[in-house]
Amino acid sequence: MFKVNEDYLKLRGSYLFSNIGKKVNTFAAEHPDASIIKMGIGDVTQPLVPAIINSLHDAVDEMGHIETFRGYAPDLGYEFLRKAIADNDYKARDCQIEADEIFISDGAKCDSGNIQEIFAKDNKIAVCDPVYPVYVDTNVMAGRTGSFDEKSETWSDVIYMPCTEATNFAPELPKETPDLIYLCFPNNPTGSTITKAQLQEWVDYANKVGAVIIYDAAYEAYISEKDVPHTIFECEGARTCAIELRSFSKNAGFTGTRLGATVIPKDLKSGDVMLHSLWARRHGTKYNGAPYIIQRAGEAVYSPEGKAQLKDQVAYYMNNAKCIMEGLASAGFSVSGGVNAPYIWMKTPDKMTSWQFFDYLLEKANVVGTPGSGFGPSGEGYFRLTAFNTYENTVEAIKRMQKL
Amino acid sequence: MFKVNEDYLKLRGSYLFSNIGKKVNTFAAEHPDASIIKMGIGDVTQPLVPAIINSLHDAVDEMGHIETFRGYAPDLGYEFLRKAIADNDYKARDCQIEADEIFISDGAKCDSGNIQEIFAKDNKIAVCDPVYPVYVDTNVMAGRTGSFDEKSETWSDVIYMPCTEATNFAPELPKETPDLIYLCFPNNPTGSTITKAQLQEWVDYANKVGAVIIYDAAYEAYISEKDVPHTIFECEGARTCAIELRSFSKNAGFTGTRLGATVIPKDLKSGDVMLHSLWARRHGTKYNGAPYIIQRAGEAVYSPEGKAQLKDQVAYYMNNAKCIMEGLASAGFSVSGGVNAPYIWMKTPDKMTSWQFFDYLLEKANVVGTPGSGFGPSGEGYFRLTAFNTYENTVEAIKRMQKL
Numbered sequence: 079m080f081k082v083n084e085d086y087l088k089l090r091g092s093y094l095f096s097n098i099g100k101k102v103n104t105f106a107a108e109h110p111d112a113s114i115i116k117m118g119i120g121d122v123t124q125p126l127v128p129a130i131i132n133s134l135h136d137a138v139d140e141m142g143h144i145e146t147f148r149g150y151a152p153d154l155g156y157e158f159l160r161k162a163i164a165d166n167d168y169k170a171r172d173c174q175i176e177a178d179e180i181f182i183s184d185g186a187k188c189d190s191g192n193i194q195e196i197f198a199k200d201n202k203i204a205v206c207d208p209v210y211p212v213y214v215d216t217n218v219m220a221g222r223t224g225s226f227d228e229k230s231e232t233w234s235d236v237i238y239m240p241c242t243e244a245t246n247f248a249p250e251l252p253k254e255t256p257d258l259i260y261l262c263f264p265n266n267p268t269g270s271t272i273t274k275a276q277l278q279e280w281v282d283y284a285n286k287v288g289a290v291i292i293y294d295a296a297y298e299a300y301i302s303e304k305d306v307p308h309t310i311f312e313c314e315g316a317r318t319c320a321i322e323l324r325s326f327s328k329n330a331g332f333t334g335t336r337l338g339a340t341v342i343p344k345d346l347k348s349g350d351v352m353l354h355s356l357w358a359r360r361h362g363t364k365y366n367g368a369p370y371i372i373q374r375a376g377e378a379v380y381s382p383e384g385k386a387q388l389k390d391q392v393a394y395y396m397n398n399a400k401c402i403m404e405g406l407a408s409a410g411f412s413v414s415g416g417v418n419a420p421y422i423w424m425k426t427p428d429k430m431t432s433w434q435f436f437d438y439l440l441e442k443a444n445v446v447g448t449p450g451s452g453f454g455p456s457g458e459g460y461f462r463l464t465a466f467n468t469y470e471n472t473v474e475a476i477k478r479m480q481k482l
Numbered sequence: 483m484f485k486v487n488e489d490y491l492k493l494r495g496s497y498l499f500s501n502i503g504k505k506v507n508t509f510a511a512e513h514p515d516a517s518i519i520k521m522g523i524g525d526v527t528q529p530l531v532p533a534i535i536n537s538l539h540d541a542v543d544e545m546g547h548i549e550t551f552r553g554y555a556p557d558l559g560y561e562f563l564r565k566a567i568a569d570n571d572y573k574a575r576d577c578q579i580e581a582d583e584i585f586i587s588d589g590a591k592c593d594s595g596n597i598q599e600i601f602a603k604d605n606k607i608a609v610c611d612p613v614y615p616v617y618v619d620t621n622v623m624a625g626r627t628g629s630f631d632e633k634s635e636t637w638s639d640v641i642y643m644p645c646t647e648a649t650n651f652a653p654e655l656p657k658e659t660p661d662l663i664y665l666c667f668p669n670n671p672t673g674s675t676i677t678k679a680q681l682q683e684w685v686d687y688a689n690k691v692g693a694v695i696i697y698d699a700a701y702e703a704y705i706s707e708k709d710v711p712h713t714i715f716e717c718e719g720a721r722t723c724a725i726e727l728r729s730f731s732k733n734a735g736f737t738g739t740r741l742g743a744t745v746i747p748k749d750l751k752s753g754d755v756m757l758h759s760l761w762a763r764r765h766g767t768k769y770n771g772a773p774y775i776i777q778r779a780g781e782a783v784y785s786p787e788g789k790a791q792l793k794d795q796v797a798y799y800m801n802n803a804k805c806i807m808e809g810l811a812s813a814g815f816s817v818s819g820g821v822n823a824p825y826i827w828m829k830t831p832d833k834m835t836s837w838q839f840f841d842y843l844l845e846k847a848n849v850v851g852t853p854g855s856g857f858g859p860s861g862e863g864y865f866r867l868t869a870f871n872t873y874e875n876t877v878e879a880i881k882r883m884q885k886l
Contacts, residue, residue: 079692080661081602082752086760089767096557096766121553131546134775135539141739142535144872149525149737153500184588184740184770191768195623198485215767219599257484288483333553334774335545336588348486356490362500363493363619364595366588370738371538372773468548 085221094211094452095119101436102446109444115475117463118446120266120420122331124394124468126375127387130330133378137371151367154358155182155339159373162380163339167324173311179343179354181361182376184368186296186325186338191216193292193321193340196356197258204237204256206249208267208453208460210294213260231455240456241268247414247423248272251279255287261310262294264301267453267462268423269415274307281310284319290346290353291320299329299392301418317343321353328420328466330379330388337368337376395420398472399465405476420465423450427482435461443478489625498615498856499523505840506850513848519879521867522850524670524824526735528798528872530779531791534734537782541775555771558762559586559743563777566784567743571728577715583747583758585765586780588772590700590729590742595620597696597725597744600760601662608641608660610653612671612857612864614698617664635859644860645672651818651827652676655683659691665714666698668705671857671866672827673819678711685714688723694750694757695724703733703796705822721747725757732824732870734783734792741772741780799824802876803869809880824869827854831886839865847882 091097098118106114126134140146154160160177168175183189191212194203199222205213214236217223224235232238237256239249247270249261261280264271284291293310301308310320322341326332342354368376378384399416406413412425426435432449439445439461450460465472495501502522510518530538544550558564564581572579587593595616598607603626609617618640621627628639636642641660643653651674653665665684668675688695697714705712714724726745730736746758772780782788803820810817816829830839836853843849843865854864869876 080605080694080752082755082757082760083600083602086600086763087755089763119554123548123551123553125548125551126545128546131542134542134545138535138538138542141530141538142532144527144529147527147529147735147738149527149735150523151738184773187770188768196487196490198487201484212767219764219767290484331551331553334551334555334771336770336773348484351486351491353486356486359490359493360623363616363623364592366591366740367738369588369740369773369776371775 083219085219088226089215089218090226094448097452098446098448102440105440112444114444114446115467115471116446117467117472117475118448120328120464120466121333122328122466124331124391126331126335127384127391129381129384129387130375130378134371134375137374141371148370151370151373153362153367154178155180155367156370156373159376162377163324166380167309168311171308171312173309174317175311175341175343179341181340181342181357182368182373183338183340183365184336185327186294186323187212189323189338189340190292190294192360193323193357194220194222194258196353196360197290201257202235202237202254203258203260204239204252205260206241206262206265207238207455208241208450208457209260210262210266211453238454238456241265241270242456246270248276251283256289259284259289259291260294261291262296264297264306264419265415265421266294266297267421267448267450267457269417269419269421270423271301271303271306271418273305274312277307277310278313281313281316281319285315289319292323293320294323296323296325297328297419298324299388300396300420302396303418306418311341317345319346321346326376326379329392331391332375335372335375337372394469395465398467398469401469401472402463402465402476405480409480416465422463422465424461424463426459426461429459432458432461439479442482443475445475445478487623489623492630493619493622494630498852502850502852506844509844516848518844518848518850519871519875520850521871521876521879522852524732524868524870525737526732526870528735528795530735530739531788531795533785533788533791534779534782538775538779541778545775552774555774555777557766557769557771558582559584559771560774560777563780566781567728570784571713572715575712575716577713578721579715579745579747583745585744585746585761586772586777587742587744587769588740589731590698590727591616593727593742593744594696594698596764597727597761598624598626598662600757600764601694605661606639606641606658607662607664608643608656609664610645610666610669611642611859612645612854612861613664614666614670615857642858642860645669645674646860650674652680655687660693663688663693663695664698665695666700668701668710668823669819669825670698670701671825671852671854671861673821673823673825674827675705675707675710675822677709678716681711681714682717685717685720685723689719693723696727697724698727700727700729701732701823702728703792704800704824706800707822710822715745721749723750725750730780730783733796735795736779739776739779741776798873799869802871802873805873805876806867806869806880809884813884820869826867826869828865828867830863830865833863836862836865843883846886847879849879849882
């Protein structure tokens with residue numbers, strides 16, 4: 079008689095954003111006239127820019143003619159895209175990453191969920207608290223997290239690194255030594271960042287203790303300050319301890335277009351085994367590449383027109399972030415993030431819990447945000463707002479919140 | 483100190499098709515004037531049909547305007563595509579499968595590799611021999627297959643079901659009871675099929691012993707004979723024991739466009755746990771949906787124009803299959819398959835091993851096929867040819883083989 083993977087059954091409720099979706103749908107059904115503004119899930123609203131649209135049309139035409147039709151893509155991605163990423167995201171910043179160290183995928187969420195698979199089951203993970211739920215949940219599903227304690231809302235075999243007001247929402251080096259360290263800067267959900275010197279400390283620490291840093295750089299395009307690193311490979315020694323996840327979702331609006339990339343330097347080894355080889359084997363065996371036309375769209379992100387158009391798109395969202403930050407601060411809310419990231423992290427007023435404030439905001443202002451506690455116990459009493467809505471909706475939402 | 487997943491290190495060499503690719507590239511580099519005809523990897527050559535191209539262009543345009551732009555897709559796929567599949571592939575055949583039992587993905591290879599994850603590690607798998615390597619390799623990576631025996635070229639914890647000339651290339655019910663049974667009909671690599679009555683025996687068996695059948699229907703569009711089932715859900719009782727994998731790669735030429743679907747009936751349970759819920763949770767946590775524009779392309783497969791154009795495309799490839807079958811038979815080769823499938827399974831001549839014949843054919847005829855032994859020990863002495871090349875190349879390849 080077949081049996082199911084018991085580790086799946088340990089998962090807490092359903093995925094955070096599915097839960098929010100259900101709550102919002104229920105509210106909308108009961109209040110058909112309410113004009114709900116969604117600033118919860120980090121989904122974008124601006125259309126793909128013309129350079130990308132043109133590239134997509136061209137690639138579609140190629141697929142319609144036998145001379146230019148493309149079947150199976152190279153396992154690890156088309157050379158044209160891997161080279162564009164290597165040149166623009168790494169070599170242009172004096173980081174030594176080669177095209178063949180870059181793996182193209184259908185998104186950073188998939189990669190951040192799948193990457194744990196190439197590590198031993200008894201490796202211990204360390205995560206920031208609060209944290210993007212995918213890092214923890216996928217390790218729960220792999221049986222790597224021990225048992226869940228209902229009181230502390232933590233897993234017995236996970237090292238939590240609290241990111242609170244006291245630490246300026248940055249993690250401190252853990253007391254217990256981890257094997258895998260998940261870091262995400264600019265951070266989801268807090269919108270916080272760390273300096274290059276701070277990140278260098280993490281790289282030195284990982285090399286010292288023999289840990290791998292899984293570095294999620296999905297929000298890199300939103301960095302506005304000088305001393306904030308755009309990639310972990312700006313740090314010396316990162317090639318022997320770091321894997322970097324890159325997304326096209328937020329810098330180019332690909333949430334519904336799906337494209338990502340993972341960088342594994344060939345110097346990152348366990349004994350003689352390159353993690354690069356293991357990930358290549360996973361790609362070859364369980365994956366068949368991102369669609370050709372989508373990879374061409376990714377290439378357009380790095381064209382001169384694409385770069386210029388996307389710079390404007392990021393500026394548009396960051397203007398929203400500024401509007402949220404200033405509007406809420408002037409109304410007496412305590413807010414952070416929003417300067418190098420499209421996320422604003424606010425303290426809930428009147429000591430409400432995160433979910434109480436979620437319900438209150440939905441009910442009274444018809445505005446949807448994300449409860450901070452959904453990202454981990456240290457997120458309790460916080461709330462995440464995203465800058466990804468339209469400017470008009472953002473202004474309207476802040477007006478409503480100011481009236482509360 | 484971090485450690486790697488030791489189960490990955492148990493994998494045999496690299497993925498079969500990567501190996502073939504390397505061999506062919508080496509030969510091509512050494513023989514720059516050779517006109518190599520590829521009939522190895524099951525990749526298609528005909529361009530996407532006009533109905534699909536039009537649909538792609540329309541969807542690209544939607545992504546370029548704020549009113550019609552689409553961000554994150556629904557976790558399990560767009561309703562329009564799930565409904566098209568439910569209506570056309572199931573309800574039209576009187577099979578009771580609802581749209582919300584269908585999960586859209588970026589391909590059947592990914593799904594066939596990932597599906598094992600929702601089952602317990604100590605579940606025992608049964609596979610046909612020869613078999614599509616992904617079923618076995620992904621179970622090796624999950625630590626489910628025991629140790630490899632170099633002599634027999636088998637895994638200690640895998641039940642092999644030989645599909646040989648003696649059994650008409652169909653598997654027989656295994657003596658040892660499995661928990662998971664992988665079946666693929668029309669078969670890759672042998673091109674063989676089983677009748678609806680034969681498949682019903684498997685469904686009855688699975689229900690009796692409490693096993694799950696993972697049924698790969700990727701080649702369903704190539705069925706030409708009446709008594710061959712197009713889906714396992716034509717069989718009574720399949721809703722309590724079967725998962726079906728569907729592909730758009732071969733029926734619509736999506737090898738480089740990437741789209742698939744997996745069907746898990748809500749009646750398929752272990753105790754109270756629906757496998758449907760576990761797969762939904764996996765999709766929600768580790769996946770972010772297929773691109774919107776690709777899902778629209780999938781919808782076009784079911785439009786009246788799409789259906790007509792794809793019927794012609796399948797007929798084109800099946801004419802190639804006929805040409806291969808007849809051409810090789812007349813030259814004295816022993817061939818099977820090719821009637822309900824785009825694959826021709828031939829015996830190697832002169833008792834050559836599969837890889838000897840691969841090298842011989844590449845060297846003497848500059849034709850690439852797939853060594854049968856790459857699919858499992860019972861594939862030794864066989865060779866797979868695909869009908870997916872152009873008609874001109876197919877005719878030329880057969881001419882060269884006839885001269886050998």
